[in-house]
Every structure is written in structure tokens, then in C-alpha cells.
Amino acid sequence: MPETFRVPRSRANKTHQMLRDEIMAALEPILFDDYRNSYAIRAELEAAFAAEMRKRHAVAAHSGTIALLLALRACGIGPGDQVITVGNSDISTTGAISQCGAIPVLCDVARSDYTIDVDLVEDLITGKTRAILPVDLHGHPANVRALRPLADRHDLKIVEDAALASGACDHGAPVGAFADVAMFSFAPFKPLGSAGNGAMLVTSDDSLADQLRLLVSYGHAPTLSPSPKMREGLDTPSLFMGEGAGGWGSLPPGYQNYIAEGYNVPLDGLQAALLLVKLPYLGEWTRQRRDIVSRLEAGLADTSAILPRFRAESRPTFRSYAIAVDRQGELHQGLRAAGIEAVIHYAPPIYEYDVYAGMFPERGSLTTTERLARQIVNLPVTPELTSDDVDYMIEVTRKLLNNG
Ligand SMILES: Cc1ncc(COP(=O)(O)O)c(C=O)c1O
Numbered sequence: 001m002p003e004t005f006r007v008p009r010s011r012a013n014k015t016h017q018m019l020r021d022e023i024m025a026a027l028e029p030i031l032f033d034d035y036r037n038s039y040a041i042r043a044e045l046e047a048a049f050a051a052e053m054r055k056r057h058a059v060a061a062h063s064g065t066i067a068l069l070l071a072l073r074a075c076g077i078g079p080g081d082q083v084i085t086v087g088n089s090d091i092s093t094t095g096a097i098s099q100c101g102a103i104p105v106l107c108d109v110a111r112s113d114y115t116i117d118v119d120l121v122e123d124l125i126t127g128k129t130r131a132i133l134p135v136d137l138h139g140h141p142a143n144v145r146a147l148r149p150l151a152d153r154h155d156l157k158i159v160e161d162a163a164l165a166s167g168a169c170d171h172g173a174p175v176g177a178f179a180d181v182a183m184f185s186f187a188p189f190k191p192l193g194s195a196g197n198g199a200m201l202v203t204s205d206d207s208l209a210d211q212l213r214l215l216v217s218y219g220h221a222p223t224l225s226p227s228p229k230m231r232e233g234l235d236t237p238s239l240f241m242g243e244g245a246g247g248w249g250s251l252p253p254g255y256q257n258y259i260a261e262g263y264n265v266p267l268d269g270l271q272a273a274l275l276l277v278k279l280p281y282l283g284e285w286t287r288q289r290r291d292i293v294s295r296l297e298a299g300l301a302d303t304s305a306i307l308p309r310f311r312a313e314s315r316p317t318f319r320s321y322a323i324a325v326d327r328q329g330e331l332h333q334g335l336r337a338a339g340i341e342a343v344i345h346y347a348p349p350i351y352e353y354d355v356y357a358g359m360f361p362e363r364g365s366l367t368t369t370e371r372l373a374r375q376i377v378n379l380p381v382t383p384e385l386t387s388d389d390v391d392y393m394i395e396v397t398r399k400l401l402n403n404g
């Protein structure tokens with residue numbers, strides 16, 4: 001049995017209960033009707049998500065981890081290239097870069113909102129730099145607009161890791177607006193969570209979108225093109241039905257062709273159906289997350305905790321509320337002992353894990369990243385929290401910080 005907390009990290013089950021009828025109605029045709037429904041639902045989610053994020057294209061993938069790899073590959077990142085990113089993220093971020101054969105180059109982060117320090121990026125650019133991969137950590141928008149002119153000047157792509165930031169906006173637009181490709185994760189504890197794994201890549205670049213669709217689905221040609229069999233005059237239709245860019249069934253049977261080595265990592269239809277039910281509520285849930293944080297902010301303002309601060313244009317969402325304190329372990333354990341499911345996310349910095357032993361020369365020099373990793377404690381933020389839950393969190397946190 002999972003540990004139960006008075007204030008848990010997520011009460012998505014309550015939301016799912018509230019939406020039970022809608023969810024069951026959405027799952028029904030996928031399970032019991034024609035199997036092609038699953039593909040149609042995914043295409044519907046892609047269209048709805050692209051509209052929500054004000055982008056021309058959205059491509060749904062199995063997880064944020066694989067989606068980042070697809071995004072970098074679509075941008076042409078390969079062996080020997082360098083990609084600038086941060087050290088306070090998930091292994092998915094650095095892993096995607098290494099798995100392309102490229103080298104992650106780590107930039108320090110801003111003390112205010114824990115995202116990439118844009119003033120430090122230019123000094124890290126070399127002749128091998130091909131992309132910048134900022135992370136909207138905890139749901140805080142990185143200042144990607146400030147990175148855009150720099151990227152354009154040096155002919156770099158921007159792939160934004162917005163895994164935690166569905167619902168966040170910056171400079172008046174949904175996060176991802178200034179990136180070439182942005183990735184949103186739908187893992188269960190994310191601001192828009194599925195019941196398993198899932199992610200979405202968004203872009204307004206038509207050729208990047210074509211590349212993403214190619215890579216997410218084996219490397220199938222998206223349109224009719226002469227396959228090797230056809231060139232030999234053997235155009236006997238195979239049994240393959242084909243899922244082209246227009247969705248399942250958009251290729252005529254028998255004209256399958258691979259034009260890239262891709263993966264088979266689309267979002268599955270059951271998760272797509274659940275997400276399609278939940279997407280229209282994202283705005284309301286984001287407001288609820290912000291309201292919870294406004295109350296936490298007011299309740300903890302006069303304590304020794306250092307609270308995140310945001311640029312005037314930044315409209316974060318909050319997967320959790322990441323505060324910085326001197327006695328991290330003590331607060332973390334005290335909160336959990338009081339039934340509050342606090343966690344410590346993205347600490348230590350990624351290069352301290354065994355897999356990267358000796359690999360990052362940046363180790364020891366990213367002073368803000370390292371300081372934050374010793375200080376951050378994440379308080380639960382989930383739209384279903386009650387007023388009492390928030391009051392209780394404030395009361396316990398104040399007491400543990402000796403401000404009670
Ligand atoms: C910042 C960040 N990027 C990428 C990922 C990977 O997303 P997923 O869990 O969907 O693979 C995560 C997962 O927690 C994350 O926190």
C-alpha cells in the first residue's frame with residue numbers, strides 16, 4: 001500500500017472521480033469499437049493541444065524522455081555537437097543530448113526562479129554548439145525570449161523542456177512560444193497528467209514537425225513515395241495499412257517506405273482519450289495552482305525561507321512550490337512526519353549521479369545550481385488541495401522554520 005499523507009503531492013484520483021462519466025465515455029470506443037479510434041483520438045488531442053499552445057503542430061509521444069530525444073534528432077543534433085542546458089534537471093534532459101551523441105554543456109541558473117541564467121549562455125557557445133535546451137523547472141518559465149536573438153545570431157536551435165510547465169505563460173504566450181520545439185510531459189504528477197506516460201512536442205516549423213512525425217513512428221514516409229519494391233516493379237500491396245501524417249489509414253495500402261530510422265513511441269490512445277477530457281480544464285487548474293501558491297507565499301513571506309521570484313512577464317504554473325531553506329533535510333523530514341508529502345526535486349545536480357562520474361568539468365563551478373540543490377524543498381501543490389490543507393502546510397512549515 002502506498003504511504004498516505006494528509007497533504008499528498010497529487011489528488012488526481014479525486015479529479016478523475018469528478019470526471020468519471022466523461023472519462024469512461026472517452027475510453028469506451030477505444031476499448032470496444034474499431035481499433036482505429038485510438039489513432040483518431042491521438043490526432044484529435046494533437047490538434048487540441050496545438051491550439052491550446054498556439055502552435056501549428058503538436059506530435060504526441062510516449063514520454064517526455066523519448067520526446068526530448070526526438071526533438072533533438074529532428075533538429076539535426078548529432079555526434080560531436082554541443083547543447084547548452086542546465087544541471088538542475090531530470091536525467092531525461094542530459095540523457096537526450098548524450099543519446100544523440102552530443103555533449104551537454106551546463107549553464108548555471110538564476111537564484112530568483114531557478115531557470116537558466118541567460119546572461120551566462122553566450123560565453124558557453126563554441127563552434128560546436130548547435131542548440132540550447134532551457135528547462136522550465138518546477139513550472140517556472142525560463143526566459144526563452146531572451147535566448148532567441150542569441151540563438152538566431154549563432155544559428156542555434158532552441159528545444160524547451162516544458163515537462164513541468166503545461167499551463168504556464170511567458171511574455172503573453174504559452175511557454176514554448178520562443179522555442180523551435182517545446183516538450184510537455186504528461187506523467188501523472190505533472191500539471192496535466194495522464195494515468196501513465198505521455199508527452200507532447202509542439203512546433204510551428206513545418207519541416208521540424210515532419211521530422212518529429214517521421215521519428216515518432218518508425219521512420220515511415222508520411223506520403224506516398226516509391227518503396228524499393230515499387231522501384232523493382234513489384235508493387236504488390238503488402239498487408240501494411242500505413243499511418244501517415246494525416247493519421248491512421250492516410251497512406252494507401254502497399255506503399256510503405258522507410259525514409260529514416262525512427263522509433264515506435266507514439267502516445268497510446270487510452271492516455272490520449274483521458275488527456276482530451278482533461279485538457280479543457282487546464283486553465284482552471286493552473287489558476288488553482290497559482291492561488292495555492294499565492295497563499296503559501298503570503299503565509300511564508302516573513303520566514304527564513306527564500307521564496308522563488310519571477311520576472312514581471314512570467315506566469316508560472318506550479319507542479320510544486322520550491323522554497324529554499326538552510327536546513328533542507330530537517331524541513332523535509334519534519335513536513336513528511338507531519339503528513340505533508342514534501343519532496344526534494346532535482347537535487348543533487350545531475351552530474352553528481354554515478355552515471356556521470358568524472359564526465360562534467362562544470363562540477364564545482366555552478367555555484368547557484370549547487371547551492372539551490374542543498375536548499376530546495378518542494379511543498380505539494382495540486383488543484384484539489386483544500387483551504388485547510390494550505391493553512392496546515394503554512395502552519396507546519398512556519399513551526400519547523402521556527403516562525404510558528
Ligand atoms: C524537467 C524534466 N524533463 C523531462 C522529464 C521527462 O519526462 P517523462 O517523465 O515524461 O519522461 C521530466 C520528468 O520528470 C522532468 O522533470
